[in-house]
Amino acid sequence: MEPDPSPQLLEVLRSHQEEITVLLDTWMSRLSAQLAGCWVPESTMSVGRSGSPRRELEPLPLDPLDPLDACDSAESAGSDCEPPMDISGEKVRQEATDSNEKVDSSYVLARQTDHRILTAFNKLTSFTIYGPNHPKKAKRLSGWAGVRARVKALMSSHASHMFWAMVIMTNSVYLGVHLDWSVDHRGSSGNPTFFALHLVYALLFTLEVGLRIIAWGCRALLWGQDWHWNWLDLFVVISSWVEFALDLANSAEDQVSRGNSNFRLMRLLRLGRLVRVVRIVRVVRLFRALRTLVASLAxxxxxxxxxxxxxxxxxxxxxxxxxxxxxxxxxxxxxxxxxxxxxxxxxxxxxxxxxxxxxxxxxxxxxxxxxxxxxxxxxxxxxxxxxxxxxxxxxxxxxxxxxxxxxxxxxxxxDHELAVQASVQMRKELKDQVVQLFGTIDERGLGQLTISEFERHFDNDAVKAFFEVLKIGAVDAWTLFTSLDKDGDHTVNVDEFVERCLSDA
Structure with a gap:
């Protein structure tokens, strides 16, 4: 049964939660004040009993032409004034205030709920049967789990995929060369070079299967998504070692003393070479054009x-x-x-x-x-x-x-992977075109566009056509320039330009 966390830890978590809640309330109050048309400085914020800030809005400046403000002035002067019957402006302000407060409270509650769920999740995953600081837990995380994580990251990398693809392709070439040599040397017991290469490839294939077992486990490897390929790899490893052992045994025996049963077994195991050549189909997914052909054929x-x-x-x-x-x-x-x-x-x-x-x-x-x-x-x-x-x-x-x-x-x-690759390739090509367009507009070569440069090229047919293709429409250059200028410094750098164009593409 999982032990309860220590009171000190709970107290620290509770204090952190209260501080975050106060900061969120303060930020939301400022935002609400800006939306309502008045700025609330930090000095006007007072903290209530629950620790959350309470807004004390400064009064808006009185407009002498507004009947309501005129009544407020009269009351402050001590005279009587009856407000007019039309109080639609007051209703609008009241409804806007209520709506803002409702949105503020809903958003704050949502953030508080998210914080509580996140805290509970972290607490649940932080404690094990050994406790948070137990040495066995640290040993487990830094030992086998760390090794599995590093091996999984290694086997999932693009460099690893390219390496094993190269091993499979060179093994297919080796099988063809070995077979052609065997045709010309039918009476030979074997070649030491081919024995050495066979041993190297058997070790590499065994290493690949072993690393994948460490990274994903036997169950995921043999009954997971790519179970058919994994079973094929396992058969290749076993047949490679059996064939190597038989080749080694036959090379040690005399040619005359070989039994027919051993020869038949060798012929049967050599069918595994065909399976090893078929493994080259796995390399197809690394090359987009070849994968398209194979997917279409399938x-x-x-x-x-x-x-x-x-x-x-x-x-x-x-x-x-x-x-x-x-x-x-x-x-x-x-x-x-x-x-x-x-x-x-x-x-x-x-x-x-x-x-x-x-x-x-x-x-x-x-x-x-x-x-x-x-x-x-x-x-x-x-x-x-x-x-x-x-x-x-x-x-x-x-x-x-x-x-x-x-x-x-x-x-x-x-094909999902083909669609992803096509999308990535298309986005990369589009980004190159956007960067090229930015270089065309940037006459000074400073890496920043000003409004004058933008206005000079806005009426260019090529620029207009490019923005129309990206479905970026604007009535004038200034409107489009302000939409591109995200940081508000009245200049557009290449990052802002590319991000805005790609977001609408």
């Missing part, structure tokens, strides 16, 4: 399945038609079955007809040969084959291409 897979299904149905229907025509022709004229007959070669059975039709629309064969082979069955069927080719090439394939393009565009637009 987005077309669903459309690809249905397109293949539609194309297969069309080919199947026409294959049944042409196979049936050829079969009727062979039966009618009692033609013996022969592979040398072009008609039977292209349309002798359903499989041959389907293959011929697919190759005809995919440039796999010169399709006029298949069309001419239907001549003995009748010229009508030759034209029917020509219709199939035209229908598939000009209608079906073009529609499929349009669907693929649409799916690819939508997939690229719906």
């Amino acid at each position: 987005g077309t897979l669903k459309s690809l399945f249905w397109s293949f299904l539609l194309l297969g149905l069309i080919i199947y229907i026409f294959a049944i038609l042409f196979t049936d025509i050829v079969l009727d022709h062979l039966i009618e004229y009692d033609v013996a079955r022969s592979r040398d007959d072009p008609m039977q070669f292209y349309f002798g059975n359903l499989y041959s007809s389907s293959t011929t039709l697919y190759r005809s629309i995919s440039n796999g064969l010169t399709w006029h040969l298949a069309a001419d082979s239907l001549g003995p069955a009748g010229e009508f069927w030759v034209q029917a084959y020509n219709f199939f080719v035209a229908f598939s090439a000009f209608c079906v394939l073009n529609v499929m291409t349009g669907v693929f393009c649409n799916s690819a565009i939508k997939a690229a637009e719906n």
